[in-house]
Amino acid sequence: MAASVSMPLGGVQVGSYDSYEQAQAAVDYLSDEKFAVENVTIIGSDLKQVEQVTGRLTMGRAVAAGAAGGAWWGLFVGLLLGIFAPDGTSWVGSVLSGLLIGLVFGALFGAMGYAATRGRRDFTSTSSIIAGRYDVMCNPARAEDARALLARFSLRG
Structure with missing residues (x-):
């Protein structure tokens, strides 16, 4: 069913909140009151992107992060190949080889990316x-x- 030109996306506004948690709590209240929440939409407006800087990136950190990621992939591949190993010694060799090769390639790709x-x-x-x-x-x-229920919700505190 296509939305008509006269009705905004999602219907008509029945509440407005400063945070997503407040809007979510309002819809949860409607659900608790047995309101048909499939008729409800939460729409965020006035969007902004927030980028929180977490630290300095150095060659060492890039290599370490690449090595860690590569080690996980290598471990995964080593475990998969180890399934087909004929004995326990071959299994351990497959896992350790995969881990080591993944670590080296991950470190190289981390350095190249940096x-x-x-x-x-x-x-x-x-x-x-x-x-x-x-x-x-x-x-x-x-x-x-919905407005009547949300009016009671807002009086709750």
Whole structure:
């Protein structure tokens, strides 16, 4: 079913909250009150990307991170190959060989990746997208019921 031009995406607004947790709690309250929550949508507006710098990236850290990732992949491949080993000694050899080869290749790829940036991004970070406001929207046919329930929810504290 296509949305009509006169109705905004998600229906009509029945509540607006400063955080996603508050909007989620409001919808959870509607669910607890046996409201048909399949008629409800949470829409985040005024989006902004937040990048939290977590540290300095050096050649050593890049090599260590690459080696760690490569070691995990090598261990995985070694375990898979070890399934076909005829005896216990061959199994241990497969696992250790996979681990060592993965560690070396991971370290090499980590170093090459760091060198390829040529110092343009010498830091590590995590990114997230945060909305300035979260609107709880509802199908117009059920909007008045939702507003009444959310009014009680807001009085709860």
